[in-house]
Amino acid sequence: MRMTEATIFCLRIPFVEAFSHSTSARVYSDSIVVRVTAADGTVGYGEGVARPYVTGETVESCVTYIVSELWPAVARTDYADISRSHDPLSALSSIIDSLPDHEAEGLIAGHGARTAIELALIDCLLRSQKLSLGELLPAKRPSVTYSGVITAGSADAAVRHARYLKLFGIKHLKIKIGATNPVARVAAIRRAVGPETSLRVDANGAYDPETANRVLSALQEFAIDAAEQPIGRGDPAELAQLAAISPIPIMVDESLVTIEDASALVAANACHYFNLRLSKCGGIIRTLQMARLAESAGLRLQLGSHVGETAILSAAGRHVAAYLSDVDFVEGSYGRLLLTEDISQDSIVFGHGGVAPLLPGHGLGIKVREEVLRQYATNIITLASRTRPARFRKGGSGNVSTNEEHYPLAGTARESTAGSGCEVSRTCPTMLPAKAVEG
Numbered sequence: 001m002r003m004t005e006a007t008i009f010c011l012r013i014p015f016v017e018a019f020s021h022s023t024s025a026r027v028y029s030d031s032i033v034v035r036v037t038a039a040d041g042t043v044g045y046g047e048g049v050a051r052p053y054v055t056g057e058t059v060e061s062c063v064t065y066i067v068s069e070l071w072p073a074v075a076r077t078d079y080a081d082i083s084r085s086h087d088p089l090s091a092l093s094s095i096i097d098s099l100p101d102h103e104a105e106g107l108i109a110g111h112g113a114r115t116a117i118e119l120a121l122i123d124c125l126l127r128s129q130k131l132s133l134g135e136l137l138p139a140k141r142p143s144v145t146y147s148g149v150i151t152a153g154s155a156d157a158a159v160r161h162a163r164y165l166k167l168f169g170i171k172h173l174k175i176k177i178g179a180t181n182p183v184a185r186v187a188a189i190r191r192a193v194g195p196e197t198s199l200r201v202d203a204n205g206a207y208d209p210e211t212a213n214r215v216l217s218a219l220q221e222f223a224i225d226a227a228e229q230p231i232g233r234g235d236p237a238e239l240a241q242l243a244a245i246s247p248i249p250i251m252v253d254e255s256l257v258t259i260e261d262a263s264a265l266v267a268a269n270a271c272h273y274f275n276l277r278l279s280k281c282g283g284i285i286r287t288l289q290m291a292r293l294a295e296s297a298g299l300r301l302q303l304g305s306h307v308g309e310t311a312i313l314s315a316a317g318r319h320v321a322a323y324l325s326d327v328d329f330v331e332g333s334y335g336r337l338l339l340t341e342d343i344s345q346d347s348i349v350f351g352h353g354g355v356a357p358l359l360p361g362h363g364l365g366i367k368v369r370e371e372v373l374r375q376y377a378t379n380i381i382t383l384a385s386r387t388r389p390a391r392f393r394k395g396g397s398g399n400v401s402t403n404e405e406h407y408p409l410a411g412t413a414r415e416s417t418a419g420s421g422c423e424v425s426r427t428c429p430t431m432l433p434a435k436a437v438e439g
């Protein structure tokens with residue numbers, strides 16, 4: 001099956017409430033969504049998020065990588081049907097072979113762009129064959145249970161959020177910590193939720209090794225299940241030194257972007273957990289490859305998410321979370337808890353206790369509302385293969401033509417009509433006044 005067209009939607013969806021952690025603050029999500037169209041007319045949707053402090057990507061670099069390398073590679077491929085193989089990586093070999101191995105130049109990795117294209121291809125090919133991603137990734141559990149995440153902010157607000165989440169039945173909480181009173185913050189939350197709730201912390205690389213050791217040692221008495229990225233991305237040997245003496249299991253996040261990162265971290269005994277995130281890791285295929293590496297090394301897993309992911313990445317994450325064997329913690333599916341609008345017809349947000357059902361529908365299992373994509377797009381770029389009629393302006397790439405529409409006012413102009421926290425509360429019964437952030 002050949003792909004005849006791809007459309008990139010550069011989205012700017014406002015958050016219900018601005019969020020921050022130790023390295024970033026933002027008021028809107030800037031995902032890119034890619035829609036591919038196959039020769040039989042089937043369409044599929046994929047999503048990636050551009051995070052300069054994670055993969056080095058921006059929305060602009062994602063678009064450049066897709067236009068210059070990923071789409072030309074897709075446009076010259078005749079994709080095989082996805083078989084119901086016992087090994088999903090074998091079933092997806094046609095997609096694996098079609099995408100370039102090398103990374104985008106000047107970045108840690110072009111993984112947001114790659115994820116958007118890969119998910120769109122998987123969604124499209126599965127839909128064309130009337131298959132669900134769940135048939136490719138058979139679930140090992142009947143539902144997926146998500147964690148709550150408590151962001152940066154005042155200690156009082158963090159305690160309030162923790163109490164709301166406990167009332168909502170959430171059993172796993174991740175607490176963002178930074179330079180300001182991390183121990184007092186965790187202590188207050190532990191007092192608020194009691195001993196039964198699983199707590200873990202995420203510093204987003206805020207500490208130097210000495211400070212990290214001091215903070216983790218002080219947090220030991222609060223029964224913390226994992227400490228995520230206490231020091232910045234860098235030499236795995238430095239992280240290994242910390243992991244060897246830490247009283248709390250170490251989880252890598254920003255240190256783990258590429259397959260090469262994963263191998264180096266395993267070789268150095270640098271951690272106890274991998275935090276896999278689809279867009280960070282380059283899509284389902286690379287995420288599964290990293291999960292296998294972790295499994296063979298005896299490491300445990302978290303399947304995390306990027307703040308502001310729409311229902312597309314949430315749906316893909318749901319399938320992967322249900323499929324993975326050794327996943328202890330899952331994040332994501334926050335939908336309109338965080339975004340003023342989501343793009344799926346049916347809400348994908350988890351319910352009481354953080355529990356969410358499997359998605360049995362074809363492809364990724366959601367119906368995308370294209371009118372929402374258009375409403376929040378700041379830029380729409382259409383790419384066609386050369387076999388398509390010449391209704392597109394010629395672009396710079398070798399085997400594609402392009403058509404680009406700019407909507408420079410979209411982000412701010414549409415905030416006022418996109419809804420508010422009140423609207424979210426009215427339309428989303430599981431809304432909680434809790435924020436969830438970067439995994």
Ligand SMILES: [Mg+2]
Nearest residue numbers: 202253438439
């Ligand atoms: Mg993290």
